[in-house]
Every structure is written in structure tokens, then in C-alpha cells.
Amino acid sequence: MLTDEYVKRVYAQVEKRDGDQPEFLQAVQEVFESLQPVVEKHPEYEKAGVLERLVEPERVIKFRVAWTDDEGKVQVNRGYRVQFNSAIGPYKGGLRFHPSVNEGVIKFLGFEQILKNSLTTLPMGGGKGGSDFDPKGKSDAEVMRFCQAFMTELCRHIGQFTDVPAGDINVGAREIGYLFGQYKRIRDEYSGVLTGKGLEFGGSLARTEATGYGLCYYTAEALRVLRDDSFEGKTVVISGSGNVAIFATEKAQQLGAKVVTASDSNGYVYDPDGIKLDIVKDIKLGHRGRIKEYAERVPGAEYHEGCSGVWTVPCDIALPCATQNEIDGASAETLVKNGCKVVCEGANMPSTPEAIAVYQKNGLLYGPAKAANAGGVAVSGLEMSQNSYRLSWTFEETDAKLKSIMESIVAESLAAAKEYGHEGDLMLGANAAGFVKVANAMVAQGVL
Known part of the structure; x- marks a missing residue:
């Protein structure tokens, strides 16, 4: 709920101007709810019109x-x-x-x-x-x-x-x-104007893997710090079968978990023995096929029409890696009922507000997308650095930097959550930590 008068006023303005953009309104409201203790502690942000400028694209x-x-x-x-x-x-x-x-x-x-x-x-x-x-x-x-x-x-x-x-x-x-x-x-x-380029013309090693690997590095660190736990021995449900899902599956398996699902826009596959990643890679990266083919090639695997059914599969950890709003309140309730204790987001805003409320009510470890899936843009930033230097780092160097960045995001988020009175809240912490840096820069640069 929005209770701060400044926050409520700015959100009402956004609703009036952009009422036909539900995804944007959802993102703004989620962030604004988290930022209320921040703006209450920093009245200078209201005087500088920081929120009004933040929600209006340049x-x-x-x-x-x-x-x-x-x-x-x-x-x-x-x-x-x-x-x-x-x-x-x-x-x-x-x-x-x-x-x-x-x-x-x-x-x-x-x-x-x-x-x-x-x-x-x-x-x-x-x-x-x-x-x-x-x-x-x-x-x-x-x-x-x-x-x-x-x-x-x-x-x-x-x-x-x-x-x-x-x-x-x-x-x-x-x-x-x-x-x-x-x-x-x-x-x-010839410049570093785009990232995600091929290795032959300025791309970075580990960029393809970055979002999925980063998601698992973030989840592993959050588990370690908040639960004294790890991926080892856990059953993981992952949605999607693109780059993020594939490499989240790969890293989760490397960290000792059993990943049992993959999906695309038509449906999902469930493999109780654990997803055979080489087959998923061949289907999706090799010839751009449909995930249904997995069940045709792997004995014991099941294919089900409709991608939302993936959230009915019992698991310890859920990593949504497909698209926005793929987990609604009912799906979140099913996850909890089936034993899920952790949800960290590989896609952008994959959980509806109702789903997030279910996570919080039931004490799940919840890692929001803007923190948990930041690995892709982090390695994009590292690619920009390599392009500026006209050099390439090894996979191991880049991967180590990625892991360090994801671990620092967990630490930053928890520190901010504690500072603003919500200790352990990774969502509020991520929003607060990211916002304060941007807000201070906006104030320092004047009215733009």
C-alpha cells in the first residue's frame, strides 16, 4: 500500500498520464511501495522532484x-x-x-x-x-x-x-x-555500441551464460547468508528454455541441484530424473525447435500443454525465467503448498503483485528480478569495458567478476533493507539501494 503523501501524489500523476500502460504502472507501484521509508528519511528528494523525474523518461x-x-x-x-x-x-x-x-x-x-x-x-x-x-x-x-x-x-x-x-x-x-x-x-x-556481440567482433566470454549463471550466484549467496543453506540436493523448477533458463539450469546443476522442468510458449516438460541439458540445448540452440520434442526423445519425461502448469510441479526452489507476470497469486499459492521455499527471478517482473504478497506472507526467500537477473547487464557492462580497452578477458576472469557482482548485490540489498527498517527484505533492499545512488546523482546534477 502507498501511504506516504509524496509517493501517493506522484503515483496518481503516473496513473493519470499512463493509465493505458498496465505493466509500467505495476512496476512503478512495486518500486514506490519499497521506496516510502527512503523518501521519508530523505525529504530533499521531494524538494528536488526526484520521483517525478524518475518516472518520466528522458x-x-x-x-x-x-x-x-x-x-x-x-x-x-x-x-x-x-x-x-x-x-x-x-x-x-x-x-x-x-x-x-x-x-x-x-x-x-x-x-x-x-x-x-x-x-x-x-x-x-x-x-x-x-x-x-x-x-x-x-x-x-x-x-x-x-x-x-x-x-x-x-x-x-x-x-x-x-x-x-x-x-x-x-x-x-x-x-x-x-x-x-x-x-x-x-x-x-567500429565501436562498442551494442553488447552481446559475437566473440569474433568484440563480444565477451561468459555473456551468453551471464543472466542464468548470475541468477544462480545471487540465489546461492542469498541462501548462504539468510538461510545457511545451498543448492545442494534441492529440486528446482525453472520456466523457459531460452538463454536465461538454459544457463540457470546448467549452473544450478553444477551447484548440486536437480532441475526437473523446462518450458516454452506452448507447454512444459517434466523430467523426474533431472533435465538433460544437452538435449534442451540441441532443441533450442541447435535448431530452434519446440520443447515438446524433449519428451519425445527422453524416456520417462512428460510433456504438458500450457506453460503455467510448470508451477504445479513440487520443488524447493523456483526460478521463473520466461516472461513478465508468469506467476500469479494462484500459482504462488500452489508453489507454497508443494513445498517451495525460494523464488528468485530470472525473467523481468515474472511475479504479479498478488504472487509477491503470497511469497512474503509465507516467508519465502524472494529475490526480485532487478537484483537476481542483473548478471546479464553486468557482463554487458564488462563487455563495454573490454571494448573500450580493446582487449578480451578470459571466461574465468569474467565469470569471477560476475560472481562477485551478484554477491555484492545481495550484500547491498540487505544493508539497505536494514538501514530502512526492513531487515532481510531483499525486494525493498534492492529497490532502495538502486534508487539512492541514482537519486543522489540526479540531485547533484541539477534540474534536468
Whole structure:
């Protein structure tokens, strides 16, 4: 509940202006609830209008993307880039290609990115972008033509010292390669303007694994500090089967857990003996297949239509790695009933407010997305550093830096939670720790 008068006033303004953007309103309300003890302790933030400025993007770019399909027919999509906040560094955040993309979705992602990037301690502001283009079912040539058309407009607004996009849902190595090539062709410069690049042209080792590995490093550290526990011997349920889910599965298995599920937009598979990751990688990374194929190839595995059913599988730890709002209140209640004690988020805002309330009521260890899935943008920031130095670190060096960053996020969050009277609350702590750094930078830089 919002009780602070300053916070309530600003949220009412957001509702009035952006009432047609439910995902953005949800993200703002969740953050604002956590920030109430912070703004009460820092009245200077109200005088400086920090919250009013925080929820208003510095720039929203919306553009037409016209491209030609393999039949020679012109197709038209919408492109977006929201440059939300640059108080602590250039805008940084991924590009998402999915039919669900609209301005509200991109704004919610960009808003979350402000605090997520702040938590990494790296000098990165918050931004996000994408398009309602769906690469599924498209040929490589169609994806290339779309990416080239998209970058032809986007290149006017980005740069290594201005705004550095990365990948997100449906924007992987193939798409980043096409986008980078078009930027280089138009701007005639070779720079670290995009992250998630191939290793041959400026990418970083461990970037592909970063979000999934980072999620597990965060979860392991939170378990160690708050529960004197670990992944060892635990049953883990993971949603999704993209990069985040695959490498969260890989690291959880390395840490001694048994991961029993994987899913995609059609349904989920349950393997009581533990997911065979080589088969999932072959299906999803090898030939972009559907997860249903797993059950056809692995004796004893079950396939179920409907991806939400994954949360009915009994587990000790749940790691949602698919998409926003995939766990609602009913699914959260089922998780608790079936013995789940830990939920840490690999996707962006995968739990509804009702689900979060269930976690908190039942004392689950809850790691919010902006903290738990910050590993991807953390290694993106490390890729930017390597590009600036014109060098490459080894996988082991980068992975060690990632692990250190994720462990520091847990420590920062717990310290902030204690400072503002909510000891052990990782959600409030993450929001408070990320916000204070950005707010102080905004105040120091004047009214912008």
C-alpha cells in the first residue's frame, strides 16, 4: 500500500498520464511501495522532484520499420527505444522482438533497468527498446532485412557514450550481428555500441551464460547468508528454455541441484530424473525447435500443454525465467503448498503483485528480478569495458567478476533493507539501494 503523501501524489500523476500502460504502472507501484521509508528519511528528494523525474523518461523514440519479406511483400512494424535515465551513465538495456511489445512494456522494462543497472555498481543508466516484430517462423534473410531496417532508424539515437543496447527476448547472437553490421555500415565506425556481440567482433566470454549463471550466484549467496543453506540436493523448477533458463539450469546443476522442468510458449516438460541439458540445448540452440520434442526423445519425461502448469510441479526452489507476470497469486499459492521455499527471478517482473504478497506472507526467500537477473547487464557492462580497452578477458576472469557482482548485490540489498527498517527484505533492499545512488546523482546534477 502507498501511504506516504509524496509517493501517493506522484503515483496518481503516473496513473493519470499512463493509465493505458498496465505493466509500467505495476512496476512503478512495486518500486514506490519499497521506496516510502527512503523518501521519508530523505525529504530533499521531494524538494528536488526526484520521483517525478524518475518516472518520466528522458526520451521516448517510436518509429516505423518497413521491410520486405521473402515473397517481396512490404511488412510494417513499430520500433521503440525508451531512454529513461542517464544520471549514472549512458542508457543501457536490451532490445526485445516480440508481438507483445508496445510502449508500456518497453517503459516498464526501462524503468526496472534504471535500478538494476545501478545495483551492478557499473556506470550505466537505464533504457530499453524493441519491436512488435516476431522472428519466429521467419527466414534468416527476413530477420536480416528487418534488423537492417530497424537499425537504420535506431542508429541516429545510440552510440557507445550515449546509449548501448543489448539483446533480450528473441534478440540473440544472430540479431545482434545483423544490427551491429548495419550500424557499422551507416555510421562508418567500429565501436562498442551494442553488447552481446559475437566473440569474433568484440563480444565477451561468459555473456551468453551471464543472466542464468548470475541468477544462480545471487540465489546461492542469498541462501548462504539468510538461510545457511545451498543448492545442494534441492529440486528446482525453472520456466523457459531460452538463454536465461538454459544457463540457470546448467549452473544450478553444477551447484548440486536437480532441475526437473523446462518450458516454452506452448507447454512444459517434466523430467523426474533431472533435465538433460544437452538435449534442451540441441532443441533450442541447435535448431530452434519446440520443447515438446524433449519428451519425445527422453524416456520417462512428460510433456504438458500450457506453460503455467510448470508451477504445479513440487520443488524447493523456483526460478521463473520466461516472461513478465508468469506467476500469479494462484500459482504462488500452489508453489507454497508443494513445498517451495525460494523464488528468485530470472525473467523481468515474472511475479504479479498478488504472487509477491503470497511469497512474503509465507516467508519465502524472494529475490526480485532487478537484483537476481542483473548478471546479464553486468557482463554487458564488462563487455563495454573490454571494448573500450580493446582487449578480451578470459571466461574465468569474467565469470569471477560476475560472481562477485551478484554477491555484492545481495550484500547491498540487505544493508539497505536494514538501514530502512526492513531487515532481510531483499525486494525493498534492492529497490532502495538502486534508487539512492541514482537519486543522489540526479540531485547533484541539477534540474534536468
